[in-house]
Amino acid sequence: AVLRGGDGGRYAAAFSLVRPPGHHAEPDKAMGFCFFNNVGVAAVHARRAYGLRRVACVDIDVHHGNGTQAGFYEDAGLFYGSTHQGEYYPNTGLAHETGVANNICNAPLRAGAGSAEFRTALDRVVSPALRRFDPELFFISVGFDALREDPLANINLDRHDYVYAARGLCAAVRPEVPVIAVLEGGYDLRAMADAAAFFTRAMCDVAQEKSAHVRGAAGETSPSGAGAPRDGGGASGPLASDEAYGSLLSDSGESWGSEEPDLRERKDEDHEQVEQLVDLNAELVDDDDDLLT
Numbered sequence: 001a002v003l004r005g006g007d008g009g010r011y012a013a014a015f016s017l018v019r020p021p022g023h024h025a026e027p028d029k030a031m032g033f034c035f036f037n038n039v040g041v042a043a044v045h046a047r048r049a050y051g052l053r054r055v056a057c058v059d060i061d062v063h064h065g066n067g068t069q070a071g072f073y074e075d076a077g078l079f080y081g082s083t084h085q086g087e088y089y090p091n092t093g094l095a096h097e098t099g100v101a102n103n104i105c106n107a108p109l110r111a112g113a114g115s116a117e118f119r120t121a122l123d124r125v126v127s128p129a130l131r132r133f134d135p136e137l138f139f140i141s142v143g144f145d146a147l148r149e150d151p152l153a154n155i156n157l158d159r160h161d162y163v164y165a166a167r168g169l170c171a172a173v174r175p176e177v178p179v180i181a182v183l184e185g186g187y188d189l190r191a192m193a194d195a196a197a198f199f200t201r202a203m204c205d206v207a208q209e210k211s212a213h214v215r216g217a218a219g220e221t222s223p224s225g226a227g228a229p230r231d232g233g234g235a236s237g238p239l240a241s242d243e244a245y246g247s248l249l250s251d252s253g254e255s256w257g258s259e260e261p262d263l264r265e266r267k268d269e270d271h272e273q274v275e276q277l278v279d280l281n282a283e284l285v286d287d288d289d290d291l292l293t
Helices: 038-050 066-072 114-135 160-171 189-217 242-248 263-292
Strands: 013-016 056-059 078-085 104-109 137-142 177-181
Touching: 013 189, 038 056, 038 137, 056 066, 056 104, 056 114, 056 160, 066 078, 104 114, 114 160, 114 242, 137 160, 137 189, 137 242, 160 177, 160 189, 177 189
Parallel strands: 013 177, 056 078, 056 137, 078 104, 137 177
Antiparallel strands: none
16 A cells, blocks of 8 residues: 555555554464564565565564564565564574675574663664665564563563654665564553654654655745744754654643553563463464364
8 A cells, every 4th residue: 555655656654553463474384473484474465566676674573573584585686674582482583693695684682671771772782784785665564562661571662662663764764764563572551652652753853854855856845834844853963852742642731651650560561461372373373273284
């Protein structure tokens, strides 16, 4: 739909709120809550249906997207980059895994890492590799389980880090390249909803700015106000303020971004529930394998 577009041409950006997630699903195996690799299927379809040569995906889920990497590894026309917690499920995504043509770029983070390490990995490792690849279509596998509130892992990001990622990654590809974010993990629903709203707004801001650039380069006249950066911030300018994003959040007056005093205790309780779901998912996959054999 993004590449087909509407009356004004194809769309600059989209966010696909898809469930179940997909980045753990390998070409021949379901795992980690994932049955089909949503980004992998979309990338192959885009190349076949629209004649694209280079498609990229950057994954910012707390878990490494082993399935996407497996599908992209031997294809020089596909790029996969990832920031994730190292030495953690699914125990893939080492820095030396580089693909058939340096088309794989992994930046594992230590347990307990926060904003500084995450942003450094994006700026110094993943984004430069993405620019060199120069895709014609760009996917972001966005998992919100790297938020500090999430019960499943130990990376401590906040919503501002997701705004930083959205703006930086979108700015790393050429202005005319469509960007499609696809939802992956996230197990604290309140924190995920908050960060997703900020991420989406930031992605749309950059898309609007880049669309204005493309129109300007083509000598077209932008509609009144179209493409003007919010709060005076361009693609490389200051981030929009929290107030500018507030319209996307609940008007209940509740501060979704604040950390609760008993956060660690709540994360431990939630982690037990998630482990039960993981066990159930493994049983379901085993049952499916038995039926197939």
